[in-house]
Amino acid sequence: MKAQHPKEKKRGLKISRKGAPYSPKKALETGDKPERRKAVRANHSGKFYKAHTPDNAVRSVKELPRDDKGENTVEVKSRFLPRPSGKRPEEKLPVILETAASANYALIDSGNGLKLERYGNLRIIRPEGQALWQPALSEKDWQDVDAIFTGNTDEEGMGRWNFPKLPLGETWPLSWDGMSFLGRFTSFRHVGVFPEQDAHWRFMEELIKKANRPVKVLNLFGYTGLASLIAARAGAEVTHVDASKKAILWAKENQEVAHLTDRPIRWICDDAMKFVEREGRRGKHYDIILLDPPAYGRGPHGEVWQLFDHLPEMVKRCRAILSDNPIAVILTAYSIRASFFAIHELMRDEFTGLGGLIESGELILREEKAKRALSTSLFSRWIF
Numbered sequence: 001m002k003a004q005h006p007k008e009k010k011r012g013l014k015i016s017r018k019g020a021p022y023s024p025k026k027a028l029e030t031g032d033k034p035e036r037r038k039a040v041r042a043n044h045s046g047k048f049y050k051a052h053t054p055d056n057a058v059r060s061v062k063e064l065p066r067d068d069k070g071e072n073t074v075e076v077k078s079r080f081l082p083r084p085s086g087k088r089p090e091e092k093l094p095v096i097l098e099t100a101a102s103a104n105y106a107l108i109d110s111g112n113g114l115k116l117e118r119y120g121n122l123r124i125i126r127p128e129g130q131a132l133w134q135p136a137l138s139e140k141d142w143q144d145v146d147a148i149f150t151g152n153t154d155e156e157g158m159g160r161w162n163f164p165k166l167p168l169g170e171t172w173p174l175s176w177d178g179m180s181f182l183g184r185f186t187s188f189r190h191v192g193v194f195p196e197q198d199a200h201w202r203f204m205e206e207l208i209k210k211a212n213r214p215v216k217v218l219n220l221f222g223y224t225g226l227a228s229l230i231a232a233r234a235g236a237e238v239t240h241v242d243a244s245k246k247a248i249l250w251a252k253e254n255q256e257v258a259h260l261t262d263r264p265i266r267w268i269c270d271d272a273m274k275f276v277e278r279e280g281r282r283g284k285h286y287d288i289i290l291l292d293p294p295a296y297g298r299g300p301h302g303e304v305w306q307l308f309d310h311l312p313e314m315v316k317r318c319r320a321i322l323s324d325n326p327i328a329v330i331l332t333a334y335s336i337r338a339s340f341f342a343i344h345e346l347m348r349d350e351f352t353g354l355g356g357l358i359e360s361g362e363l364i365l366r367e368e369k370a371k372r373a374l375s376t377s378l379f380s381r382w383i384f
Contacts, residue, residue: 086353089382093344095361097199097379101368104175105195108368109142111135115374119183119191120174122146126189128374136370149189161185176201179233181226181254192224192250196363196376200330201230204288207327208234211287215327218286220272221293225251232263236288239266241275243299271299273310276317285323291315291331307336311343315350330381332363340378347380356384
């Protein structure tokens, strides 16, 4: 019979394969995926329980992991928190914000799960799950391209792209309303710009110019910095936050290409949730907040972001750091299985008592030839 670990008798711990004491409760707290799965198997009898749950989540008592004595191993905290009091903001929905073809970008055609686009002078094919229909243009039109994203997992970076005509460099020049920046072939199919954001950029730019006063903008999940550069060019003082060092470096490169190095922009590589929490403790405030979170992501130190788990808390914390004379909060959500009503009602609830208007709907791209609409994302924005 295998000898029992001395701590097992005292604490009722299991032994891991490496011989170290193994605690299901500790595994649940650490958030390590393999350990969470072991914890669920070791502690739970009955329905599967997702161990990585926000601290303030309500759990059914029957679904809670239990130790050998039948006691809960996870502390239960109520999710029924106080709601903001007062009148909910007015609402306008659905709002469809459209980006049409321009000299710098066009959705040429789409279909069969793909989209054919023009970025500057390059014609590019990328995957597009929303394009359920057949292409409107001929096969010959689709063969006249400069770059195709293959998604080859055996390659990295540009190796996941195919260049049918000539080998291309990693970057190429692009511009938005006279502001230059760099496109880049990345290993995750993106090229550094989301053209459908054009509507938000123009809206934000107009708000800043009309304010006729110093405006502070916080851009969370800021990616390659185009919104930050547009806000700075319009006259705002900008704080740009992203968890990716590569994205921050790309954004700084774009700032140089755009000749905006003299504009006040703070580039911060940090976990967005932690940053907003610290700003609240420091008493910092912003007039405009941009939120463009992914469905799933990780912070620079391994922090986990799950949109459905963490977005409500993020919106609440953003409200807490709005200035006494706020202008707007603009939220965009990509790649999620939800209606825009989900984020619309979240925003109306969280901005209750502040007045203003909540506009919600979808961002779409309009095809250059067939004029079909391609939905890209959901949005909701609070306007004071």
